[in-house]
Amino acid sequence: MLRKSGRPPDSASSLDQELKASGEILDLLPIATCICDASGRIVQYNRRAVELWGRTPEPGQTHDDFTAENRFLTLDGDLLPRSRIAEVLRTSRPIRNDEITVQRVNRPSLVVLLNIEPLLDAEGRLIGVINCFQDITERQRMVEALARSQQELREQEERWRASYEHAAIGIVEIDAEGRFLRVNEAILSIVGGTREELLGWRLFGRTHQDDRDVDGELYRKQVAGEIGFYSIEKRFIRRDGRMIWMGVRSSSVRDPSGKFLYGVRVVQDITERKEAETRQKLLIDELNHRVKNTLATVQSLAAQTARGTASTEAFHQAFEGRLIALSHAHDQLTRQRWQSADLRDIVKGATAPHLSRPDEQISIEGATITVSPRTALTMALVLHEMTTNAAKYGALSAPEGRIEIAWRVEPRPPKSPLLHIEWRERNGPPVEAPAKPGFGSRFIQGSVTVELRGSVRMDFNPDGLHCTIDVPLDPAADDQPHTA
The missing domain is CATH 3.30.450.20 (PAS domain)
Structure with missing residues (x-):
């Protein structure tokens, strides 16, 4: 002044x-x-x-x-x-x-x-x-730039916080001792606990005991700085006691001097994927088993057909028919994912190639039942053999000839139920019992008794063949000890 x-x-x-x-x-x-x-x-x-x-x-x-x-x-x-x-x-x-x-x-x-x-x-x-x-223009620019930077940082933190909380994958932060420091919403859903409960957990407390040592050793190395990150798939026991599979990717956060601050673990529930892998392996194993069984069946068919035929042409004709019957049975099983097959479909598939007038030549009666893949394949070949013989020598060789096929299931506790099948031929040429069993009879007897643990009875009555077949529906169950 x-x-x-x-x-x-x-x-x-x-x-x-x-x-x-x-x-x-x-x-x-x-x-x-x-x-x-x-x-x-x-x-x-x-x-x-x-x-x-x-x-x-x-x-x-x-x-x-x-x-x-x-x-x-x-x-x-x-x-x-x-x-x-x-x-x-x-x-x-x-x-x-x-x-x-x-x-x-x-x-x-x-x-x-x-x-x-x-x-x-x-x-x-x-x-x-x-x-x-x-x-102060330059200073103001710096102030404004700092303000923008701080605002961007706040926005980035808000975005990160929102991403952290609402991510579809679980995120866990843990200290060097394995104590939970921070968790997001997704991990709560994966493990079935509340936020307060998880913050009292330790890392390996609910890891399946068979996976605990592997994950624990890897995390120890990560804390010590021997490895930067690692991934592992392990089993985990949820709060409700259900076991799940989780995929874990573990990384670490360190200060400028390299000191371990905390670990960040990204967790995904991979239970469905692991179950799918297990199903796939079972399917592959089952497929390999079926392929081997099919090859063995074809080899056996070829050998038996060769022993029962006198010429190459006869072998070709008989072998081709049996392969076609086997193929039809495979089709039936494939439609049911090789779990079972409908017996009526098996009967129709095995007899159809030899019927020119199905409604007049064959009668099929029986309740709707399903049989195992082994029973389906064996019965398809047996019924094909019987139909072939009927077409050559039995009822189907005559214009008025007719076949009647019927079945029923007979309970027999404590053993598994018995499938009883009857085959009757009518209006065919007169029938005489053969002096000795032919190839067809031997094939039918051997297939039912060896493959299905069943029995076959053939009565060569003058008015037509009458054959009864008894097969247990679940032979494996009969092997189990029964208690009163």
Whole structure:
């Protein structure tokens, strides 16, 4: 504040006298400075002010006139009606540490820090103002960049927090001792516990005992810094006692010195995949078993057919028919995924190739039952053999000949139920019992007794063959010990 003792002179002369003494000092100041009299006329300024203005004011020019082409705005972008010097001249109140934006014509905008003080004479009358202003554009850019960076960091943290909580995979943070530090929502669903419960758990407490040592050793190495991350598939006991499979990828977070801070484990429930793999392996094993059995059956058919035929042509015809019967049975089993086959379908498939008038030549009666793959394949070959013999020598060799096939299931506790099948031929040529069993009879007897643990009875009555076949529906169950 400039003050002068003695008789009060006029404001202009008083300010001029003061400026004569301070003019050289202004140029020594590191910040831009200008002085205006009470009318707003620029009466003194330093070199730093000229550098920021980019030009020199005309003698006697007021600050309002000198800055008329500029626009003054708050940092929020609100337009100020006049320069802040005019406001201090009007109110005599100082402005301190005020930051504004100055938009200049044909020059870059500046962000300026203002400190404007009123100048009073000895009697307290306003004689002018002194304006100290600094270019803080670069600092403001840094402040804004920092604010943007902090905002982006907050947004990134919010996104990460949302991703962490709502990820479809489980995420767990654990300390070096295996204590749970933080868990997300998905892991709660996977293991079947609450957040509070999990935060009291330790890493390997519910790991299946057969997998615990492997996972524990890998995590020990990770904490020690011997490995950076690892993946493992292990069994885990849920809170409800159900065992599940989980895939785990474990990584570590360390400080700049390499000290272990905590581990991050990403967890997926892979139970369905492991079960599918188990089913697939079983299917492959079953397929291999079936292929081997089928090859063995075909080899046996070929050998038996060769022993029962006198020529290559006869062998070809008989062998082809048996293969076709076997193929039809395979089709029936495939449609049922090799779990079982409908007995009626097996009967129809085995007899159909030899029937020109099915409705007149064959009668099929029996309840709907399913049989095992082994029974289906064996019965298909047996029924094919019997139908072939009937077409050559029995009822189907005569125009009026007819076959009747019927079955029923007879309970016989404690053993498995017995499938009883009857085959009757009618209206065919007269029948005589052969002097010795032919190949067909031997094939039928051997197939039923050896493959199915059943029995066959053939009665060669004059009016037609009557054959009964008894087969246990579950031979394996009969091997189990029974208790009263």
